[in-house]
Amino acid sequence: MSSRVHACEHTVGVAAPAGVVYGMLADAVRWPVFLPSVVHVERLDFDGVQERLRMWELADDTAAAADAADDDTAAAAADAADDDTDAAADGADGAGAGAGGGVGGVLGGRVGSWHARRVLHPDVRAVVFEQEDAVWPGSVTSGVWSVRPAGEAECVLGLRQECGLPVAAADGARREAEAEADVHRRLAQVRRAAGWWERLDELLLSFEDRVRIEGPAELVYDFLYRIGEWPGRVPHVERAGVREDVPGIQVVSLDSCAAPGGRTVSTRAVRLCFPHAGRIVYKETRTSELIAAHSGEWSLLPDAFGVTVVAAHQVMLRQEAVGRVLGAGTGLLEARDHVRAWLSRASTETLGLAKWHAESTVRRLR
Known part of the structure; x- marks a missing residue:
């Protein structure tokens, strides 16, 4: 044509x-x-x-796709409709x-x-x-x-x-x-x-956590890839809905209680999985209230004796939510520390369990 x-x-x-x-x-x-x-x-x-x-x-419809993987379809439909006014729907623009x-x-x-x-x-x-x-x-x-x-x-x-x-x-x-x-x-x-240019230095934060694992990279990657099984493996994950219509592209909805106080936080994300490179890249399409944007990566760095696993985060804070969530008078510096501690605690716990999964499997096979 x-x-x-x-x-x-x-x-x-x-x-x-x-x-x-x-x-x-x-x-x-x-x-x-x-x-x-x-x-x-x-x-x-x-x-x-x-x-x-x-x-x-x-x-x-990426923002709503993970909910389609859940059984609670009525609640999912309501959430998807609400997203027309939040950052998840903004993400579908264009x-x-x-x-x-x-x-x-x-x-x-x-x-x-x-x-x-x-x-x-x-x-x-x-x-x-x-x-x-x-x-x-x-x-x-x-x-x-x-x-x-x-x-x-x-x-x-x-x-x-x-x-x-x-x-x-x-x-x-x-x-x-x-x-x-x-x-x-x-x-x-x-x-x-x-x-936001005048406050970008305060709103943006990047950090990473890493752990050394004496086990095969394949077992570690498998643990990180199977996020749908995390509710039975990772204590802070209460529920996970996963949809993977195309191999390597996961649309995920997650309920977790890693936030301070143990309150449940619901997020959605797209995960791009690269098994041969030992990488899983993700972008949250529905974030917690304090976070305007959150992307990150799980990356595996193998060597002759094991693998180093890195959890990297790039975050932009939602300034207008700081006082509402953390209390009047809370500054961006305190909010940065709060968000970093919370996300780092979650990724460190996940890395520790990936380490246990890989190393205990190797011990059983010896």
């Missing part, structure tokens, strides 16, 4: 310096924390100016095209993955992108982000996207409207993230 190129371009004012906004666009590896719809970004090649990326992004490249393929209708090439132009604050693997009409094929100063602490953010549409498509007007809406959604996501 013949196709035509449809181009759409829009701009939006942003309450942040142009350099801050450009830096956010250029640093695609950190997009999972800044942009709700982005699950994970792998930088495959970079020479300082040109880069090749592989990106994963949320699509349509599933029809790529933030800097477009969706090359939607896996299981929930997570899109594609490759993109980008050229960074810091002198004019522009990022030019081109998608390598468009697979259907309507996919974004190329475009450019641009940032223009509009004062010391303001700028104008622009996005132009080009996509291929069938020439004789009966729903051509609808497709064009969706393409226009996608540009607006992406601009809104960046504008919202950039609006």
Whole structure:
């Protein structure tokens, strides 16, 4: 079927310096924390100016998918409806095209993955992108982000996207409207993230926990991969719903009591599993009240005598929830310590049980 190129371009004012906004666009590896719809970004090649990326992004009903794996479908349906107003629904914005490249393929209708090439132009604050693997009409094929100063602490953010549409498509007007809406959604996501620029150093935290295991990496990975079995293995996990329509892409809903005071916290996440690399990357699509964004990775570093397992976290705090959750007068520094201790306690407990699982299995086989 013949196709035509449809181009759409829009701009939006942003309450942040142009350099801050450009830096956010250029640093695609950190997009999972800044942009709700982005699950994970792998930088495959970079020479300082040109880069090749592989990106994963949320699509349509990802936020509700894990609940479909549970038996309590009535409660799940209500939660899914509520998510239209929270960060989980925000994460589904723009599933029809790529933030800097477009969706090359939607896996299981929930997570899109594609490759993109980008050229960074810091002198004019522009990022030019081109998608390598468009697979259907309507996919974004190329475009450019641009940032223009509009004062010391303001700028104008622009996005132009080009996509291929069938020439004789009966729903051509609808497709064009969706393409226009996608540009607006992406601009809104960046504008919202950039609006926090004055407090980003306080709102963002990255940390990791690690444990040394004298056992095979395969057993450790298997424990971490089988998250659906954690309620019977990991004390702080009360319930886990897992859906894996496509091998290696898990949509998970989790109830855990690792938070201080033992209260139950419900989260949802997308997990990308790479068994040959010994990695499981995840992005929460529904976070706890104190957390605006949370992504992380379980990674295995094997050697001749065992394996070191690392649990890495990247978190953005939700500033407006700090006083409500931790009490009036609580500062961001205290909130950072609180969240780090809570997440670290949960990951350390999980790592310890993975260690016990691998090492005790080896002892039984000796």
